[in-house]
Amino acid sequence: MSSIKIECVLRENCRCGESPVWEEAANSLLFVDIPAKKVCRWDSLSKSVQHVTVDAPISSVALRQGRGYVATIGTKFCALNWEDQSAVALATVDKDKKNNRFNDGKVDPAGRYFAGTMAEETAPAVLERHQGSLYSLFPDGHVEKYFDQVDISNGLDWSLDHKIFYYIDSLSYSVDAFDYDLQTGKISNRRSVYKLEKEEQIPDGMCIDTEGKLWVACYNGGRVIRLDPETGKRLQTVKLPVDKTTSCCFGGKDYSEMYVTCARDGMDPESLLKQPEAGGIFKITGLGVKGIPPYPYAG
Ligand SMILES: O=C(O)[C@H](O)[C@@H](O)[C@H](O)[C@H](O)CO
Numbered sequence: 001m002s003s004i005k006i007e008c009v010l011r012e013n014c015r016c017g018e019s020p021v022w023e024e025a026a027n028s029l030l031f032v033d034i035p036a037k038k039v040c041r042w043d044s045l046s047k048s049v050q051h052v053t054v055d056a057p058i059s060s061v062a063l064r065q066g067r068g069y070v071a072t073i074g075t076k077f078c079a080l081n082w083e084d085q086s087a088v089a090l091a092t093v094d095k096d097k098k099n100n101r102f103n104d105g106k107v108d109p110a111g112r113y114f115a116g117t118m119a120e121e122t123a124p125a126v127l128e129r130h131q132g133s134l135y136s137l138f139p140d141g142h143v144e145k146y147f148d149q150v151d152i153s154n155g156l157d158w159s160l161d162h163k164i165f166y167y168i169d170s171l172s173y174s175v176d177a178f179d180y181d182l183q184t185g186k187i188s189n190r191r192s193v194y195k196l197e198k199e200e201q202i203p204d205g206m207c208i209d210t211e212g213k214l215w216v217a218c219y220n221g222g223r224v225i226r227l228d229p230e231t232g233k234r235l236q237t238v239k240l241p242v243d244k245t246t247s248c249c250f251g252g253k254d255y256s257e258m259y260v261t262c263a264r265d266g267m268d269p270e271s272l273l274k275q276p277e278a279g280g281i282f283k284i285t286g287l288g289v290k291g292i293p294p295y296p297y298a299g
């Protein structure tokens, strides 16, 4: 057994940290603080952090082939230029839903940027239901819509053979799978591969490891869990010293470290005293399993 170590590497006090993405070329971790309208880049070597502030909630960030980044800001897919701190809209969704915003997003193995929407929350997990949809931005700049009726569009990733798309609508308390056609970007045959147990609370962000197992951050559950999507069994639970764990990704040397984001919003003063690292960035080492590099948006 490897020995697991959990460390808060950055006390960022994020209101809602999300969308951790490892940028290998810069030895850095990208992540967002959604309500703070902020995207951050933490340099793992110098331990310094840079921020870019945008004009609406920023819910995910991803690498872009060639230059810069892409991000979901408000209801827009945007190109993000770090140097001049500009965000340029590439496409807008949910134009008829003024209270909606994007939530989690990730790029597929063919370079399409997938992201879903949700109604804005009045408190964590309190919102008008069934308002969200799942979309993707293709490399040619057009947007496709997959389905609607989503509560809180969250974790997403693809199987190692690219034939399955995994997806979480948080308030379904389920991790779902679809057949995936990488050529066309089409999904079909939705089914559940894991139902969360009560103490695991709300499934949020997700990533896959090199063994094809899924890691899911459990909001209010203070943990990440490792699931076998083939058997539907939970293989491992790793608890963190904060309750509102929101998302996870692999990074660091050979993608052998796991980075976990979390939130402060919705915590009372007493819990904040008990969990002073809430809103920080956590690094987990010694898991004995690795992840895969993130795919860049190909447009
Ligand atoms: O980060 C997200 O995915 C949402 O934007 C958050 O608000 C919380 O995670 C959600 O409330 C818990 O389900």
Ligand SMILES: [Zn+2]
Pocket (backbone or CB within 6 Å): 018, 103, 104, 154, 155, 204, 205, 246, 247
């Ligand atoms: Zn999330």
